[in-house]
Amino acid sequence: MGDQWGTVVAALIGVGGVFGGIFLGRRQVTDQAAVEHEQWLRGQRREAYAALLETWDGGLAQLDEIVGNWEGEHHAAETFEGDGWEESEKSIHQRTHDAFVTVKRAIxxxxxxxxxxxxxxxxxxxTALRAVRDAVRSRSGGxxxxxxxAYGEALELADAARDAFLTAARGATRAAPRP
Structure with a gap:
């Protein structure tokens, strides 16, 4: 009878080892999958963050170009046959809308x-982009x-928002994935 108990105990230890191995193997695969997903997500984030910063800079440059060409806009409005200021306002609203939508998609x-x-x-x-857009539109048509x-204040807000985004993005992409 003693030999039979030894066999039963050895069998139980073997079965326990099999279940332990299965559990640990599944745990290792799950952890590995989680790490790989985090690495993939970090890469996607890095690409999206870089694309946003590039689009952001381009969008602000477009808005700055609109304001920077204020003399040309005044001249065009004053020499336009019909209501040049109304046409100027429509044009400014459309161009600021286009720049805003492009950056908003990246955000x-x-x-x-x-x-x-x-x-x-x-x-x-x-929020900062809306402020810049609204500042460019402010007083348009006159x-x-x-x-x-308003434009200067909006640009200060935009610079602060960009810096805050860059800091947050840096923290998100520098953290190593953990299971």
């Missing part, structure tokens, strides 16, 4: 990828366009 892509700290910074970018004070 939305970043918001899809997270994390929360970057999402919050992306919302600040969007001799007092552009509103230099």
């Amino acid at each position: 939305e892509r970043v918001e899809l990828l997270g994390p929360e700290s970057v999402d919050a910074a992306a919302v600040q970018l969007l 001799h007092s366009w552009p509103d230099w004070d």
